[in-house]
Amino acid sequence: MDNDLLPKRPFMQKYHVxxxxxxxxxxxxxWGSSIMTGVEWGEFFTNLDQFFDLLGRMAHPAWEYTNIVIQPIAETIQMALIGTTIGTLIAIPFSILAARNLIKNSVVRGIIRFILNLVRTIPDLLLAALFVAIVGIGATAGVWTLAVFSFGMISKLFYExxxxxxxxxLEALRAAGANNTQVVVxxxxxxxxxxxxxxxxxTFEINVRASTVLGYLGAGGIGVYLQRSLSSFRYDQTAVIVLAILLVVIVIDAVSNNLRERLQ
Structure with missing residues (x-):
């Protein structure tokens, strides 16, 4: 190998420094962030015995509780699917209007991006609380929460x-006289x-996990049962719920990876 092709030592020393x-x-x-936020690293190791005590209580799942969690697990998946689909359908036109190479009007593009930034700023738990107040406790609140959350995230990914x-x-179609709709299609x-x-x-994978947390606010799904089991200190039931969620996540991840490989 030609020695001239190898990096010189001064460069490597500079990179190392x-x-x-x-x-x-x-x-x-x-270190500075830990000091400013008051993080006590020692507390984790001091109370580590409580962590193992909790794991010990969950080590004996109440398998008879499995039949009860099947329906809310299915509801969680349905909520995530519907919410993701609604959010995606709304995100498509917004992402087109936010794309710099499609929309040359900076004012229109700026307004659309401001709306998208505003939607992404709102935490999903706050969205859940708002929709629970509007439509009441249940899966409907969860669906609309996930739809808004999906819209904010997918629209940014889409327009980028x-x-x-x-x-x-694009230039060839425009030169041939195509309108904006034809260029997009x-x-x-x-x-x-x-x-x-x-x-x-x-996004669907993320929403399955997020819908679990939303149940704490009454937005439907398996999260409601998770909150009940923890509040009543029934950690054997909590273990069943966690294992059920883990199984669903693994299956969805495997299916998603398979579909992505086929698309590529």
Whole structure:
């Protein structure tokens, strides 16, 4: 091998010094953040016996509780699927209006992006509380919460994907006299379809997990039963619920990965 192709020692030394400097800076920021936030690292190890005590109580699941959690687990999956689908359908036109290479009007694009930023700013637990107050306790509140959450996240992923597409097909259609709708249908969608489906599946996975937490506020799903078991200190029932959620997450992850591989 030609020695001229190898990196020179001064460069490697400079890179090494920078790496050490960044590492020291990171550790300093970590230490400073711990001091400012009042984090007590020792408390974790001091109370570690309580953690193992909780695991010991969950080590003997109440398997007879399995039949009870099947229906709320199915409801959780349905909530995530419906909410993700609604959010995705609403996100598609917004993502098109927010894309820099499709919408040249900076005012329109700025307004759309401001709306998207505003939606992503609202925490999902706050959304759940709002929809529970509007539609009442149940799965409906959970569906609308997940729909708004999905809309905010997917729209950003979508318009960033649109902005990375090849511009030549768009320019060719515009030169041929195609309108904006035709450009989107025949030049944009074919290039981003696989990415859109992948983002949809990814958001669906997240929503299955998020819907578990939303149940604490009465937004339906398995989270309601998880909150009840913890409140009544029935950790044997909690173990069954956790295992059921784990099984669902594993199955969804396997299916999603398989679909992504086929799309690629």
């Amino acid at each position: 920078k790496g050490i400097g960044y590492s020291v800076l990171f550790l300093f920021l970590l 994907t649109i902005e990375t597409i090849d511009e030549e097909p 025949f030049a944009v969608i074919p290039q981003v379809l696989n990415s859109f489906v992948s983002y949809f599946l990814y």
